Amino acid sequence: xxxxxxxxxxxxxxxxxxxxxxxxxxxxxxxxxxxxxxxxxxxxxxxxxxxxxxxxxxxxxxxxxxxxxxxxxxxxxxxxxxxxxxxxxxxxxxxxxxxxxxxxxxxxxxxxxxxxxxxxxxxxxxxxxxxxxxxxxxxxxxxxxxxxxxxxxxxxxxxxxxxxxxxxxxxxxxxxxxxxxxxxxxxxxxxxxxxxxxxxxxxxxxxxxxxxxxxxxxxxxxxxxxxxxxxxxxxxxxxxxxxxxxxxxxxxxxxxxxxxxxxxxxxxxxxxxxxxxxxxxxxxxxxxxxxxxxxxxxxxxxxxxxxxxxxxxx
Amino acid sequence: xxxxxxxxxxxxxxxxxxxxxxxxxxxxxxxxxxxxxxxxxxxxxxxxxxxxxxxxxxxxxxxxxxxxxxxxxxxxxxxxxxxxxxxxxxxxxxxxxxxxxxxxxxxxxxxxxxxxxxxxxxxxxxxxxxxxxxxxxxxxxxxxxxxxxxxxxxxxxxxxxxxxxxxxxxxxxxxxxxxxxxxxxxxxxxxxxxxxxxxxxxxxxxxxxxxxxxxxxxxxxxxxxxxxxxxxxxxxxxxxxxxxxxxxxxxxxxxxxxxxxxxxxxxxxxxxxxxxxxxxxxxxxxxxxxxxxxxxxxxxxxxxxxxxxxxxxx
Numbered sequence: 053x054x055x056x057x058x059x060x061x062x063x064x065x066x067x068x069x070x071x072x073x074x075x076x077x078x079x080x081x082x083x084x085x086x087x088x089x090x091x092x093x094x095x096x097x098x099x100x101x102x103x104x105x106x107x108x109x110x111x112x113x114x115x116x117x118x119x120x121x122x123x124x125x126x127x128x129x130x131x132x133x134x135x136x137x138x139x140x141x142x143x144x145x146x147x148x149x150x151x152x153x154x155x156x157x158x159x160x161x162x163x164x165x166x167x168x169x170x171x172x173x174x175x176x177x178x179x180x181x182x183x184x185x186x187x188x189x190x191x192x193x194x195x196x197x198x199x200x201x202x203x204x205x206x207x208x209x210x211x212x213x214x215x216x217x218x219x220x221x222x223x224x225x226x227x228x229x230x231x232x233x234x235x236x237x238x239x240x241x242x243x244x245x246x247x248x249x250x251x252x253x254x255x256x257x258x259x260x261x262x263x264x265x266x267x268x269x270x271x272x273x274x275x276x277x278x279x280x281x282x283x284x285x286x287x288x289x290x291x292x293x294x295x296x297x298x299x300x301x302x303x304x305x306x307x308x309x310x311x312x313x314x315x316x317x318x319x320x321x322x323x324x325x326x327x328x329x330x331x332x333x334x335x336x337x338x339x340x341x342x343x344x345x346x347x348x349x350x351x352x353x354x355x356x357x358x359x360x361x362x363x364x365x366x
Numbered sequence: 367x368x369x370x371x372x373x374x375x376x377x378x379x380x381x382x383x384x385x386x387x388x389x390x391x392x393x394x395x396x397x398x399x400x401x402x403x404x405x406x407x408x409x410x411x412x413x414x415x416x417x418x419x420x421x422x423x424x425x426x427x428x429x430x431x432x433x434x435x436x437x438x439x440x441x442x443x444x445x446x447x448x449x450x451x452x453x454x455x456x457x458x459x460x461x462x463x464x465x466x467x468x469x470x471x472x473x474x475x476x477x478x479x480x481x482x483x484x485x486x487x488x489x490x491x492x493x494x495x496x497x498x499x500x501x502x503x504x505x506x507x508x509x510x511x512x513x514x515x516x517x518x519x520x521x522x523x524x525x526x527x528x529x530x531x532x533x534x535x536x537x538x539x540x541x542x543x544x545x546x547x548x549x550x551x552x553x554x555x556x557x558x559x560x561x562x563x564x565x566x567x568x569x570x571x572x573x574x575x576x577x578x579x580x581x582x583x584x585x586x587x588x589x590x591x592x593x594x595x596x597x598x599x600x601x602x603x604x605x606x607x608x609x610x611x612x613x614x615x616x617x618x619x620x621x622x623x624x625x626x627x628x629x630x631x632x633x634x635x636x637x638x639x640x641x642x643x644x645x646x647x648x649x650x651x652x653x654x655x656x657x658x659x660x661x662x663x664x665x666x667x668x669x670x671x672x673x674x675x676x677x678x679x680x
């Protein structure tokens with residue numbers, strides 16, 4: 053039996069192999085994604101982001117139990133592109149899996165990176181395609197921070213939860229950072245700590261003064277203590293409400309279509325880039341051009357313009 | 367007199383205007399960069415990166431005084447792409463400028479971003495072109511973290527200083543994070559705190575066990591207390607040593623040429639991308655394709671492949 057056939061039969065090891073194959077961008081990985089694609093569309097993708105130390109792992113683990121009670125199968129992708137300066141506190145798959153059974157209702161996958169790797173957002177998206185096709189009902193994508201990569205990742209989710217802690221700063225900072233624009237739900241975790249009440253009322257107040265258009269989603273704030281499972285049920289309910297909202301008002305469809313468009317563009321760009329590099333390699337004495345620029349006889353901007361003119365018109 | 371003429375005469379306001387013009391990518395900004403380029407090549411670019419709270423601002427300010435004593439003019443670019451989750455503690459230009467005179471020997475520029483903006487590394491590089499052309503002898507580029515953007519930025523520097531603090535973790539973590547690969551010099555700042563000695567010996571030991579090739583730069587570790595200016599003179603000397611080393615062994619030239627190559631490729635890619643988007647816009651019913659994919663009648667990977675074939679061969 054091929055790995056793909058095993059995958060279709062629900063073999064978890066085949067799932068892991070297929071994710072690795074796609075992640076490594078081995079030959080034909082896009083064709084493989086094309087084969088997986090028709091089987092996708094039923095999973096709901098929840099993004100959870102927040103600063104290091106916000107207790108995201110504990111929060112996610114607590115949420116998983118809620119979804120398991122619903123009889124859902126849950127796949128988790130943990131992304132930490134910014135270690136070690138941010139603390140890099142995501143636990144390994146195995147440690148976190150420990151809390152759950154091995155019956156296949158929960159599956160963890162870490163996106164192992166060291167900052168240097170490109171295409172992280174795209175790899176994360178591809179992994180969710182595999183998890184969706186495999187049959188997970190809920191896919192949770194966990195990231196640290198709000199750099200460009202994290203924003204791209206969150207953009208590929210259906211609901212985005214931004215987790216803060218009392219130490220994260222105040223609501224004004226959150227607004228300045230553009231968190232209002234990505235969050236569908238705010239969580240203030242470790243809400244038993246000093247400053248939690250202030251941040252909560254602060255944040256609620258700021259959200260209330262936002263201009264609301266007719267029928268717009270009203271971003272809720274949930275205060276949790278994930279270690280004690282406090283208000284995790286409430287967070288779970290808010291996520292369900294947002295999912296229902298998004299599906300009912302066309303927002304879900306709109307977002308998915310935007311994601312499809314982005315995916316096509318991303319694939320096209322990388323294809324063109326490769327094609328172009330091949331031509332450059334065979335048709336231009338690049339070393340010579342660089343030498344001229346280094347000596348001060350040319351500048352990179354005009355050289356690029358000349359190369360573009362040469363290629364674009366041939 | 368035009369802004370460019372004023373720039374050539376050393377007018378700081380003209381410099382600020384030109385940097386803004388380039389940063390905003392206004393019409394013809396690449397041609398402007400092309401005009402600036404022949405005037406560059408004399409500045410030495412020092413990158414300083416490290417976790418939030420490592421005291422980079424204080425470290426940089428103390429270093430500036432050392433360079434001023436050498437009679438150098440110093441331009442500083444402060445980049446913080448990851449606020450607010452990382453703390454976003456870079457001080458504003460004006461606050462930091464306060465410590466220095468207004469005779470034009472020191473110039474601060476913050477790269478204002480909110481995580482969402484792309485092209486940050488490229489904007490930072492373009493700003494250093496303007497500072498170099500303006501006549502600064504030393505350009506210091508200050509970033510937080512080691513995400514992809516920060517790595518790209520550091521890659522465009524001649525010497526890279528990685529600043530750690532006793533709280534940053536141990537040497538093994540630093541190695542795992544790939545810091546050994548980007549650092550030319552390590553600093554342990556706030557070295558009067560507990561744990562500093564251990565990190566220092568730890569890091570030195572790890573660096574000693576690295577495989578050295580003949581004539582390779584030996585990465586030094588400097589323990590500083592920037593607030594008390596302790597060992598800042600030593601750090602200043604180590605940077606000068608690395609500069610001399612890089613220039614003497616061809617490493618400097620090699621790195622600069624790699625940077626030129628990257629710059630050409632970056633410009634070309636963005637030109638091709640625009641060309642391609644224009645064609646897509648006018649020749650393909652993109653909405654229709656997305657609709658088909660959303661309905662499940664097609665998948666984005668095959669659609670992209672078809673579009674590529676259509677465009678690449680026409």
